[in-house]
Amino acid sequence: MLLNRRDVLKLFGAGAASLALPHGARAAAAPRLVIVGGGIGGAALAKYMRILNRDIHITVIEPNPRFIFCPGSNEVLNDEVSIDDLTVTYDTLRHRYGAEVIQERAVEIDYAGHHVLTSGGRRVPYDWLAVSPGPQFIYEAVEGYSEALAQGDFPHAWKAGPQTLRLKKLYQSMRPGGVVVISAPPMPYRCPPAPYERASFMAAWLKRHNPTAKILILDSKPDFIFQANYEDYWRDKFGYGTDHAMIEWVGSHEGGTVRQLDPAAHTVITADGERIRADVINIIPPEKAGRFAFDTGLTLGRDWVPVNPYDFRSRKDPNVFVLGDAAEADPMVKTGYVASNQAKWIAQIIHGEMTGRDPGNPLWTNNCVAMAGDDYGMTVTDTYRYHGGKIVTQETLIANPSHNPHLNALRASIARNWQRSFRRDIFE
Template structure:
């Protein structure tokens, strides 16, 4: 017994020590000498899902030919955008580039828009005219906003009432509006119904805005008009809001007429389901969402607007040979978070390699941890470990959960510190970004 255990431990040690690639030849994967490719994998999207997949595919199987298609030369993360909006982090610290993927891992990174998918010929059409062919296609396209799903809220309206739910110019616009707002104004955030990207995101956002108001515009108010009757980590958020911001933040759920039906971006007014009109000084509308555009072109989304996937591999249920990960998928109970996209990428990288090698991948295991900051030194978290059970994804019974209520200040401070450390770690893991410590 003891001897066997030691043998296994030693074997694990050797395995870990030798790095990831060795595992795969051990599991029968083709690692060809002389530069022959073990297969061509094309990835669309350079975010948490796509960039992680590119890196781990190459780490797991270096002879794979991996192409990453991402139009932007640098990726701006959604996580921590709220800290920028609250003025406690610069925008530049949210930028990450693809140098490590290109130079260290030998990923071909193409900065073009993926325009169309030819499923039969297994080719991805780029906006520049090039066709890239694949043996396996991995889509990690994130979200698109459903323009017009909320009456009056289209792309033009977003120039006046920003969503800032896909970071970039929209984030800067919202920050400028908050800076320009007079003390005593009302910031209204319109929160969507499930499912949407980053379930705690709207509530962290108002927390960070409240922190900014408290220090710079203390007479201002914040109103959340919500299409739901409850939200992620609700008890913890409300406890933190009372502690730090008194009655500055008011949350109105759907059953108390929080459901917004119409937006007037010119007057910054919103009208609720039962006809109440609210006027904002700064209006932030987080509209309903769907899977990113290319998922639609590939035919992997259903009537819900999201991509149904096979739980074990995240191969599309609708198109063979195409894998989908991240926010674009129907992977509940896993939330649409950057952390989840990254953990899905790792499991799916393993599944794709097994698929190419005619092999069986290990039993999947995913993990998520979502930190939210309520104040700079007041963090809360939700965590979960996920598995496949009876063909469906579920949280491992007994695992996961949220931070305790009524924890002391040092607990909250520690989770705030871990939130910042998490951001440094995941951006190192995904893009190779190095923050100074």
């Protein structure tokens, strides 16, 4: 059964003095919110839930003791920031926001009994469960590619950490005049402009240290966000469109889709059967919802988790919210900013349910940035509303290409500051 806002209010009564619990839940000393995944979506939910409500017991289940932010991780590739700069612990969530953090993997949901089972054998009871496990990579979409290769000499680095450092080492130690291939995935995937940001940062480093090297972006899409901005910048800095270009981009309509990897020959094979040998191969695989969502049946046979577009309750069970990259929330893009907006909204829904107050109509934004270099940044603001039973884009404001160097540098500085303040917004 799916509950919408009105059902919930009818069930518990607007303005009810007593603490309302979701249907089927037993009364407890404090209502319990359990969050699977302490990444951007999960951590934002824990923090903002506490800001809204002092009484709720919050538990985050996350196997890693630290979280490494993906936003900003392309800058690790040209030495502008370090992985340490992007790494946070769960201390603030524990101590300032009073969340219990269980450092284990969630393995199962007992939907009827309202428990999450962990890798350490715990049964963690919940009144509401929120799941934000991020995506997993579909390695098999590129024949010959695998998780083992990604952890070795063919890192995708689409999860910041050791693979980011490996990719940096590989391309920075490439022979003079070497070739980097970046294979960009089809939509939807996390952070649509990031493959092009990555190419730009690598090119800036190569221009200084290996000026005859080349970066070939093979794309599974016919176009990409901020394309005009990036192409302008590449033309200006890297001879884009000429015979001596350092960056070349091949869209899917020109045979850019990579279908196969021959690791022994260091070669990718495109949909058209073209074999391209490269010194460094960075395949960013297509994505689907994280494994936990599949193992627990939340995906209902789809690639992403279907949710009620008003409140992000899963279609499988209304006491289980799903947010972040794993949720099927078209037309929202898969970004950390969107995940954090969904988190704030879910916190309002739960607070509303506890207090009997109608949370009203949601307004979500994606206030996001990308960079091409330290002198060129881009911004985009999407505004989403709930209308006619679905999520709709109300407005998209995108920074148009500009030839004003001051404006471009200003946007770069906005982008860099955005990353810093965003990290603080989620984890401080």
